[in-house]
Amino acid sequence: MTLELSEPADVDLEAVRRVARAGEPVRLAPAALAAIGRRRAEFVAFVEAHAGDHLYGITTKHDVAARTVLDDAARAEFGRLLPPTPPSPSTLGPALPERVTRAAVLARLTDILHGTAAIRAETAARLTTLLDGPLPAVPEGGNGDPGDVVALGRLLRPAFQGTLEVGEGMALINGSPMASGVLADAVLSGRDRIARLEQVLALAAVAACLPDMHVDAQLGVLWGDPHQERVLARYRELLAGGTWPRRAYQAPVSFRSAPRVLGGVLRTLAHAQDAATTTLRAASNNPVFVGPDLRPPLGAVLSNGGYHNPLVSPTLGALAHAWADLAQLVTAQLNRLTDPPDGIAAHETEPRTSLFPMTASGWAEQARAAAAPGLVGLGRSGQTDTSTPDVLAWRRATDAGAALDALLGLLAVTATHLVTRRGDTPPPALAGLRDAVLECYPLDTPPLDVAEALDAVLAHLAAR
Template identity: 35%
Template structure:
């Protein structure tokens, strides 16, 4: 059983194990005691008439200037998170919704949301029972994240009468940004492993000089990301083949390490930002623990519910996927063009071009990749803060862009999987025609799976369904088999 004690426990590994794999989790006694202790002090703070706490003994939204009496405090506490549950359309995968529930604990574990122990227990039960609702990622044009957190916790709130502050502990802050960053980071690291393997397979198939990928260049170019790219390629390429080209390969083959370094940079940035966001206290208002000046603690109003780093970081990943789609197209075209590769045009081998329409079954694949490239490039547009003010009366006048960024990264990743499927099949055909096999185990395994799904082409046939099956296999390899994704 996994245990949760502090905000430091909210890691990418924990998201993977709890949100993706569905492993059970529990709160430690230390965590429960801290939540209960902080809640007790907060309740004493509320007895001080000079202390106004937004959404608890002060009105919320446009009613913020109203101080509430005891009856009004009780009535406000009883309101269920229903009114903002208005988004609909396409839903997040369940793994993402579970990650949002898990990220909710960042505000709770140290008492910053003044949550009750029973609320913390209810969230744990929600995860362990996999009782997460459908939450739409479309129609998310609101300030903060309430258009997602309202439907996320609406059913849970019906289980008991809410106490003052409990509703805010459920719906406020930025758990969605942390969860979406974590999802992108986890998927991207796994997709990057696939990218490196497929690009290395293409390098071997083309017979590009190994000097282009000498690890010494990684140190000369500088930085951890260049070194990581060169070292990964060197390990995947294995021992250098004897029959390699004596002249440099086209630009597309020589810049493979540079684009991989770009991918390492974007993925590392996503991981670092996700780790920060998962453990960040983002509640509004944030309850600060007692100190010498404030023996009962204090509440401060914040804008922590707006994670301004999440969308740009996710957009960077989307942009890298678009660049890699284009690179896959260039590498494929180089293999298919006899003047560039030195192989037969369209990798027809000794087949008579008149037996097909002149292009053969593989000759049209660059057209498919061209479509994927444009799809990815259209997705790789920056997710700006929405320009529309949908607040009606002005309190909630700026929306969060992270909900716009995540779907584009997810779709661009799937598009890249398709482009990689095309490139791997073209590389497989080139290796077959030249009677060569990769020297490294990982590339031999990859080639075996490619040919199992898309057998070597010896006559024209419909390749679309086979390529779709291969891209689906790539997608499963990223998210894992037998996972509740």
């Protein structure tokens, strides 16, 4: 299918999923293209009437060169090009996943649909056609500038350099669509992670002989948090039926706390989803063109801070913290399901029983390191005196999530082996997970085959 865009509200998380993850192409609706053409004509009329004014990146160059108004010839020459940007250091790290750069291109279209990026209709259509094929690689390292000009320069320069007209270069390269893209990507990854979190933690609860009182519905009422209440209800669904020994006394803290911690993660993810929806639909240009319908008689060009998206880095930091927090809890559960007298060590011999806790400690520390806080960075002297480390924040959230995913695989195997060794009958909602894990990682898997078996478990969980 092809995603057709008519207005800024069409650029949402579902659109990102379709375009960035499912690979769907994008087209602008005929009415949208017509509106883009009208706004471009209004913009050109405004620029012609204010050719002697300081219009950032339009009648002037950018950064400190904004002090000088260009003459007609220099303005036309500058308008043909994307403004020069610092080189992105391709030797200092891998490229961003293409799903992220596709999300950024989609988010760039929001400004065009707002009419604040007053480019020509043919330029807008060419921007959508970038999504028809592979995008240029954008190195992950070195993207900390205010806005996304380094990344966008690498992404858009091959297709647009030398083909533009006045004002289009700044409209394409300035703003925060990469920030919107990385936040949307992290939210989609987080939403996908929740289902496997619920199932693996519920299976671990069976392995820990969790008593029913720990997920009683009355707890949700007493805690007063709809997210925690939802997790408790999901636990009860997943744990319904089956046969396993319930403890006559309370389970270890990591198992009793798990519904509350996961409920807190759901709250964080809900906030992140709201922030992503807001940023995807917001205009982020600098400058923005406001049409004559709002600023008669000819409109206005407003220089602003739209390139700095204050929701992205803090929200990604909160997600990194949430995943890292869960990683510590999962590690604690794994250790409890390993240790004698009740753990897998009572049923399996070394080195099988020590491999997972040893590995888990490394993943837990990687998650902890990824949860380091991020702040608005110090830039350089002159115009660029602060930075916006949104891509770095995305990397931290991604690393914390990857560490948690690895730990979930370890916990799934340990819990599966323990309930199987004991001869328990898992609840119907968890039987499929137990069977799939056993198929990927059978009992008595030789230690030298652990890596391949665990990779199969992780692939199965990622597909859920």
